[in-house]
Amino acid sequence: MNIFKIIQDIEKVDGDVYERLSSRRSAMSSFGSFGKKVAVAAVPLAMGSMFKKAYGQSTGGVLDVLNFALTLEYLESEFYSQGLAASGLNLGDNKNFFMEVSKNETAHVKFLEDTIKALKGTPVAKPTFDFSAGGAFADWNSNPQTFMAISQAFEDTGVRAYKGQAGNLVSNSDVLTAALQIHAVEARHASIIRRIRGLNGWITGDERGAGMPAPTQAVYDGEAETMQAGVDITAVSKVSAANATEAFDEPLSKDAVLAIATLFIKA
Amino acid sequence: MTKLTTPEENNQGGLGKALQSPMQRRAFFRYAGGTAAAAALLLTACNDDDDIDPMPPTMDGVDLGSGDIGILNYAYALEQLEAAFYTEVVAKSAGALSSDEMKVMMDIKAHEVAHREFFKAALGDKAISGLEVDFSKINFSDKNSVLTTAMTFEDLGVAAYNGAGKLFTDSGNGLTYLLLAGKIVSVEARHAAAIHDLMGNNARKFGEELIDMNGLDRALMPDKVLAAAGPYIKTKINYSNLPK
Numbered sequence: 001m002n003i004f005k006i007i008q009d010i011e012k013v014d015g016d017v018y019e020r021l022s023s024r025r026s027a028m029s030s031f032g033s034f035g036k037k038v039a040v041a042a043v044p045l046a047m048g049s050m051f052k053k054a055y056g057q058s059t060g061g062v063l064d065v066l067n068f069a070l071t072l073e074y075l076e077s078e079f080y081s082q083g084l085a086a087s088g089l090n091l092g093d094n095k096n097f098f099m100e101v102s103k104n105e106t107a108h109v110k111f112l113e114d115t116i117k118a119l120k121g122t123p124v125a126k127p128t129f130d131f132s133a134g135g136a137f138a139d140w141n142s143n144p145q146t147f148m149a150i151s152q153a154f155e156d157t158g159v160r161a162y163k164g165q166a167g168n169l170v171s172n173s174d175v176l177t178a179a180l181q182i183h184a185v186e187a188r189h190a191s192i193i194r195r196i197r198g199l200n201g202w203i204t205g206d207e208r209g210a211g212m213p214a215p216t217q218a219v220y221d222g223e224a225e226t227m228q229a230g231v232d233i234t235a236v237s238k239v240s241a242a243n244a245t246e247a248f249d250e251p252l253s254k255d256a257v258l259a260i261a262t263l264f265i266k267a
Numbered sequence: 268m269t270k271l272t273t274p275e276e277n278n279q280g281g282l283g284k285a286l287q288s289p290m291q292r293r294a295f296f297r298y299a300g301g302t303a304a305a306a307a308l309l310l311t312a313c314n315d316d317d318d319i320d321p322m323p324p325t326m327d328g329v330d331l332g333s334g335d336i337g338i339l340n341y342a343y344a345l346e347q348l349e350a351a352f353y354t355e356v357v358a359k360s361a362g363a364l365s366s367d368e369m370k371v372m373m374d375i376k377a378h379e380v381a382h383r384e385f386f387k388a389a390l391g392d393k394a395i396s397g398l399e400v401d402f403s404k405i406n407f408s409d410k411n412s413v414l415t416t417a418m419t420f421e422d423l424g425v426a427a428y429n430g431a432g433k434l435f436t437d438s439g440n441g442l443t444y445l446l447l448a449g450k451i452v453s454v455e456a457r458h459a460a461a462i463h464d465l466m467g468n469n470a471r472k473f474g475e476e477l478i479d480m481n482g483l484d485r486a487l488m489p490d491k492v493l494a495a496a497g498p499y500i501k502t503k504i505n506y507s508n509l510p511k
Contacts, residue, residue, distance in 0.1 A: 094471060097471035104475075107482030108481075111482060162449075166446060170438075170442065170445065176433050177429060177432060177433050177486050181485070182482065182483060184428075186453075187452075187456035188456050189460075191456070191459075192461075201371075201457040201458070201461040202374065202378070228385055229443055236387070236388045237380050237381045237385070238384075239377040246378055247382060248450040249449075249450050251450070
């Protein structure tokens with residue numbers, strides 16, 4: 001491989017590449033002897049560590065996203081574990097469904113923890129949760145309707161949260177793919193909990209749906225989008241505006257997701 | 268055979284241009300990065316790939332193209348297939364389905380048509396032509412045949428988008444397309460779960476058998492996806508120029 005050709009190629013994408021490299025431990029000045037000193041087979045690895053330093057921020061970015069996702073998965077996993085363990089919560093025929101969901105969320109926690117460690121990061125600590133949200137959902141673990149409303153809010157939030165972070169994971173294809181795979185599972189959960197609650201599996205406009213408490217509206221704000229990447233969906237497809245909004249789920253920013261999650265985290 | 272292109276050729280263009288950055292940044296990182304987690308992740312990311320034989324590459328037929336355009340055309344092809352299927356279901360299966368089931372089918376049809384027309388407009392003059400489908404094996408008067416096919420298409424669509432996400436370029440329009448694919452794949456997953464639910468007469472199944480021990484849905488690469496979709500697509504598809 002031609003190391004200089006690679007740097008030149010990167011320059012076409014990132015004009016600051018030389019500056020990044022030289023400003024970090026003057027990599028460029030030692031570049032002349034670099035190729036001679038390092039055996040050919042080891043070059044990719046050495047390049048990797050050099051670029052990891054130059055682009056250190058993007059590696060941190062992936063870990064930040066993973067820890068953000070882990071926080072959300074802690075929230076969901078703990079919610080289902082505690083709910084299923086609550087003697088006063090009768091989920092009836094739906095109990096099996098929630099047990100499957102609980103299993104998936106617990107697996108997500110483990111998977112994210114393992115991945116963060118494998119990337120030499122430190123998994124964030126699990127917060128202490130208050131699923132009554134300071135009393136707003138006081139009967140969350142005794143009234144199935146309340147439990148299921150919170151479940152819907154969490155699952156629909158999870159879908160939007162992962163979607164909002166996809167662009168921050170592109171530097172690591174494996175992590176990106178895994179995040180998409182988790183994202184789809186959250187969407188499957190969301191569809192079913194919505195159907196159990198008598199709604200469609202998909203989100204119409206920015207409607208939170210019948211029976212959803214007002215504080216959950218933040219989960220749905222911004223979903224009523226009919227323009228996608230400059231394309232007017234109703235104009236090109238002739239489907240209704242309602243169907244057009246259903247056909248595309250919208251992302252949610254990290255801040256918006258954390259604002260929702262924080263309602264359930266004990267200070 | 269049904270021709271999938273709608274009569275009104277409404278190409279909005281706009282998005283389909285100015286792609287093909289000189290180098291795919293991710294390809295570089297994959298080479299140089301040597302990511303620590305790769306080994307751990309690959310064990311899981313490659314699961315479920317084993318039960319489908321990849322479709323051998325063909326050089327003739329419709330060329331999906333390369334780069335981001337190729338991936339968009341790949342998605343466009345899958346959405347054409349889905350939209351055509353649900354169009355047939357809505358037209359032919361009223362006698363086989365309950366009104367609740369048909370309502371779901373009508374919604375999904377609208378969503379898939381929206382997806383198809385989005386890709387067509389986004390691709391502009393780079394869009395592949397309308398594909399010819401082959402639904403001869405589907406009995407549209409039989410509920411089980413209809414729902415089983417719907418389930419196959421939706422689960423496959425989810426796996427296809429999950430697998431294709433990493434193939435987009437890592438900056439500029441590639442990021443836009445990745446987000447768009449993300450907006451669509453979760454809707455496909457919502458569909459998939461709803462169909463699993465209908466299959467079990469509202470037993471609240473959602474395809475859990477497809478989810479691995481790490482809680483991950485499937486991710487399949489284009490050769491596997493097109494092999495699985497192949498029996499329903501009459502037009503030959505050349506995917507050999509897609510990013511790897």
